[in-house]
Amino acid sequence: MAARSEDPVYKTDALIAEDIDAYLEQHQHKSMLRFITCGSVDDGKSTLIGRLLYDSKMIFEDQLAALEADSKRVGTQGQNIDFALLVDGLAAEREQGITIDVAYRFFSTEKRKFIVADTPGHEQYTRNMVTGASTADLAVILIDARKGVLVQTRRHSYLAHLIGIRNIVLAVNKMDLVDYSRERFDEIVADYRAFAESIGIEGFVPIPISGLAGDNIATKSQTTPWYEGPTLIDHLETVEVDLADTREKPFRMAVQWVNRPNLDFRGFSGQIAAGTVRPGDQVRVLPSGKVSRIERIVTFSGDLDKAVAGQSVTLTFSDEIDCSRGDVIAAAEDPPQAADQFEATLVWMAEEALVPGRSYWLKLGTRTVSATVQPPKYQVNVNSMDRLAAKTLDLNAIGVAEIHTDRDMVFEPYKADGEAAPNTALGGFILIDKMSNGTVAAGMLNFALRRSQNVHRQALAIDKPTRSALKNQTPKVLWFTGLSGAGKSTVANLVEQRLVRMNRHTFLLDGDNIRHGLNKDLGFEESDRIENIRRVGEVAKLMADAGLIVLTAFISPFRAERDMVRAMLDEGEFVEVFVDTPLEVAEERDVKGLYKKAREGKLKNFTGIDSPYEPPEDPDIRIDTTELSPEEAADMIVAKLIP
The missing domain is CATH 3.40.50.300 (P-loop containing nucleotide triphosphate hydrolases)
Structure with a gap:
């Protein structure tokens, strides 16, 4: 070995190895x-x-x-x-x-x-x-x-x-x-x-x-x-x-994963978006607002005495408080905001234009919520910087609009006053189409709307279970959907009659009747159809809170809007009833003469003719009206609803 160590070739190999190590x-x-x-x-x-x-x-x-x-x-x-x-x-x-x-x-x-x-x-x-x-x-x-x-x-x-x-x-x-x-x-x-x-x-x-x-x-x-x-x-x-400006901000970390390998360990994993954290620091979990202290900062290489923005870590608390994926762990004395209504700048990235009122998935950090976009306030002409009036946003358009989410989101403005670097972690988001799962827009939150901060829910002494117990029934929303002329209203009316004879408390919301009052200001454009269903969904939810069995008879042509109403209600409360009638059969019935007008071009945006109908993919109840009479269909629905 001593002779070999003096070999010039061997020394050269060693030097090369040293050079490689130094380079790496x-x-x-x-x-x-x-x-x-x-x-x-x-x-x-x-x-x-x-x-x-x-x-x-x-x-x-x-x-x-x-x-x-x-x-x-x-x-x-x-x-x-x-x-x-x-x-x-x-x-x-x-x-x-x-x-x-x-x-x-x-x-x-x-x-x-x-x-x-x-x-x-x-x-x-x-x-x-x-x-x-x-x-x-x-x-x-x-x-x-x-x-x-x-x-x-x-x-x-x-x-x-x-x-x-x-x-x-x-x-x-x-x-x-x-x-x-x-x-x-x-x-x-x-x-x-x-x-x-x-x-x-x-x-x-x-x-x-x-x-x-x-x-x-x-x-x-x-x-x-x-x-x-x-x-x-x-x-x-x-x-x-320089990451110094990010590290000097208040501590922020969105929880990506709850790490629970055994009963003796429970930690919260994620990448630190801003600030610095040390064991003993007091932190606040949002949106719940629960406060605790950091007990350990755990990494694969061992515990740390300090962690900074950009590092991925697992944090443990000194107290057992609720914290889950999507929550944000923040400095207790300087937490971010939480709201459910925002102004945002959108860059539309989909071939299909924005549909105001339609429900999309909004992903911000590690949290995904359901969100609706209101008609844009304006669209930006990037050539002249003019603000143009717009009812929607097409591919590559840039605009500003209000966004409403179905629950509070922890956020910070994408560009905060006095800060040079953007708050990408808690201010930048994407919108996802619920049907295709494709990303349709990138967005930047500008600020929370004041009404989202000033309007609070009032706690009521009498709740849904109390009202339901008084009526001795379980609240339900039976959502009848199908083409015009399918027989939705006929079957729904028969179902309600049977339920009333069984001493059930009910209310029937019919599409035509609603458009004579609550929704008489809406037309039949896609955005109006979506708003029509949103309003009906909100009314149905209130009636279900009152303990009623609610029946609705609406074409409701889009799956996304039916899913939006389902999301408003408690688990199992929404019952989708698909009155499945082929277009040719519905058109033959044409009790109101609407198909004839649509075929003649006298009635625009008519479902099944020049406006699409998206049938349910997995309805709770399916009624084939070519095989069952309305009475038989009603009996089948009641039997499934009340065994």
């Missing part, structure tokens, strides 16, 4: 910067990222060989390598020469590690840009020097600022195509500065570059002797991204 140690402690590239289509975003990967030597030899082959195949002219192909991974992207999806790439320099998101430039993919920007610390706004500031440049800049990105780089690209003109560069910077100031961007760093030629990317270019600022990589390596 240095790399592990580098700071991380997340940034996005955005701007209009063909401004050179993918090419720029490819150049950054190439200049930082993050491309292996086999990748480089494949890249050169792909560049020849797609017919790249005037260069050996098409750097955009490093990032454009989808076949459609390579065929069209555009970015569609968000592409994330990692690279590193001696000073810092980077994760960069290449976001699409086309307007139809703006939602993908929002996804990439949601976790970014810096935005590189690219501008084609030939085209100048475009609508999509303004849109992406507005969104980056709206989301709270404080560090903006204005990369004026393709300077080689304008002969590295200082006058053209200054003109573009002046135009962008005027727009930036109008939307509240306080500062940005302009850099003249050529992603293709590599000018001012990693090294200073001799072609722009008039430019005295940093190269792009120099700026990315040195820009300050």
Whole structure:
């Protein structure tokens, strides 16, 4: 062994191992910067990222060989390598020469590690840009020097600022195509500065570059002797991204998981969103408001004496208090707010437009609640910054609207007064379609509505069980749904008669009758139909609280609204009765002549003709009126309701 230790080759291997260990140690402690590239289509975003990967030597030899082959195949002219192909991974992207999806790439320099998101430039993919920007610390706004500031440049800049990105780089690209003109560069910077100031961007760093030629990317270019600022990589390596402001805020942690491996341990796991916590600190669990003290800060590596923003930990309390997923653990002396009505800014991301009044899932932090969006107060024209009147929001639209949730949410304004960094953890949310489970919007909470703070529920001495006991019955809401002419009202009327003969206390809410009074101000547009059902649901809930068996006969064409009413009521209280009648059979009956008018175009938005009906997927009771008479159907419903 002694002889081998003196072997020069053996020593070289040891030195190499030491160098690798030293490199890995240095790399592990580098700071991380997340940034996005955005701007209009063909401004050179993918090419720029490819150049950054190439200049930082993050491309292996086999990748480089494949890249050169792909560049020849797609017919790249005037260069050996098409750097955009490093990032454009989808076949459609390579065929069209555009970015569609968000592409994330990692690279590193001696000073810092980077994760960069290449976001699409086309307007139809703006939602993908929002996804990439949601976790970014810096935005590189690219501008084609030939085209100048475009609508999509303004849109992406507005969104980056709206989301709270404080560090903006204005990369004026393709300077080689304008002969590295200082006058053209200054003109573009002046135009962008005027727009930036109008939307509240306080500062940005302009850099003249050529992603293709590599000018001012990693090294200073001799072609722009008039430019005295940093190269792009120099700026990315040195820009300050400090978590100190987050750590100096009051303590906040949303509970992601209740950790209960055995009867002797109960902890609450999550990532600290803001502030610092130590054993012995007094904390408050929201929205319940219960107070306790931190007993331990548990991690996989052992207990900690202190934990700060960004760390994932498990906290244990000195007291046994109720705390579950979605709750927020906060500094007891400075807790966040809780409310159920807000003003919010929405970026609509779905092909299907916003339906005011429809119930969506709202996910904020680790809590998911049911929420409805009111008609927008206004929509923002990102080109002129004008506030436009709007009844809904279409794909990529940005607007401000009120949001109502079915329970209190713990929140903080996304952009609080006097704070530079946004409160993403408790101020940013997404809306999810209840039927498709697709994300339809990203949102930022502005503030709680005053009425949500000033209007409180009054505790009543007489409750639902007391009223139900007086009537000797269990409250129910029998929700009859089906096409017009299916026989809903007929069957519901027969069911009520049978229940009354059994000394049950009932009330029948019929769709036509309600529209003569409570809902006579509503039409038959989709949003009006939703509001019609919401109001009826609220009335049915009040009647069920009174201990009644409520019967409702409404087309109620949308599953989301029927589910909304089900969510208003106690478990098992909502009974969905699907009066299943084929369209052709209902149309043959046409007692009121409505189908004929709809077919002639005299009656718009008629369910089954030019407005959809979404049949229940798993109704509590299904009635096939082609097989059962109304009397037989009524008998079957009563038998299932009261065995």
